[in-house]
Amino acid sequence: MDYYKDNNYSRRGPGFFSTVIVALVSALLGGIIAVTLVPTVYGNKQVTPSSQVVLNAGPTTPSVPTEGTANFPVTQIAKATGPAVVGIANFQSRGSLFGGGGSTEVGSGSGFIIDAQNGYIVTNNHVISGAEKIIVSLADGRNINARLVGGDERTDLAVVQVPDTKDLVATQLGDSSKLQVGEPVVAIGNPGGQEFARSVTTGVVSATNRILNIPGEASFNLIQTDAAINPGNSGGPLVNYQGQVIGINSAKNQEQGFEGMGFAIPITDALPTIKQLIEKGYASHPGLNVQIDPRYTAEYATQRGWPEGAYVSKVTPGGPAEKAGIRAGDVLTKINGIAIKSSLELTHQLLKNKPGDTVTVTVYRDNKNVDVSVTLVEIKSQ
16 A cells, blocks of 8 residues: 655655555655664663653643534634644755755644643654754744754654744643544644645544554554545644544555545654653663664565564674574564564564563574563664
């Protein structure tokens, strides 16, 4: 199936369906995203401070009444939540035709205010990837230079901050863990840029716990919705009928013949990373300290008579994987007994843990499967 991350840029990569095409909301995705897939060696384990971040400081959008009103609920949701939805433009340096320099808008997306008092705005990492300047467009018409607080490729989440917090209002946050299939939802964002700012589309929760083999989104069990999601919607909120944000719109299936298959990152699952980005400027993730070769596909494994999994091309000296006996040439096939068929599925399973946890890794080597215990270390998003 064809997927895009809501922008005018595309790239081809593996998916959990036969063919996946991902079109990004920003100009750049910034490389393969996975906890253990990076070719560089991360530093020693960092001491992670306890979270002190309290979100939703300052004014928030009003609750939407569910009883005793004759108004159509979506109308109320749009009025209540719309002022907290923003446009985000990604500017990067580009040479001009006559040899001069300059800053050009290379992509745009959406975001939503999560803390009005401090000016914090949540979006997708691919919306702001590579940005040298970020412009946030507010509902009242203001365009404000924003700074990047932190971005995380592994979860495709980012937080930006605007200095002028006058009259800002933050969204209310819901509990995505309580979503039910068939529950009505509303997507709000800027499809196509500012010309169509704060467009509202409506639908239902089509499914939960969807996994896509798209870097970043593969880290979560996603919400599937038939609410229309178009280029520029990335980073915008998916809202329930109480006016609460329950998801972050991130991707859509656009294969010919398929309609109404959008995907959102559940807000409850995203909050720990969002809080880390605000508190520390980076996100902490658990890692094995190995390098995975993405060329190891199901077809290649079948030809060799090997199992599907994640092929280890390099092991960091002195890292937890080496200490556990994992070697280059091994195929990692399970984490804590759960089968993994690709590098992105490895990331998905690892992110269910935290640095310092001990996991059981099943290793295929010399036509045998061996279980080893590995204590995960911390790796940072930046």
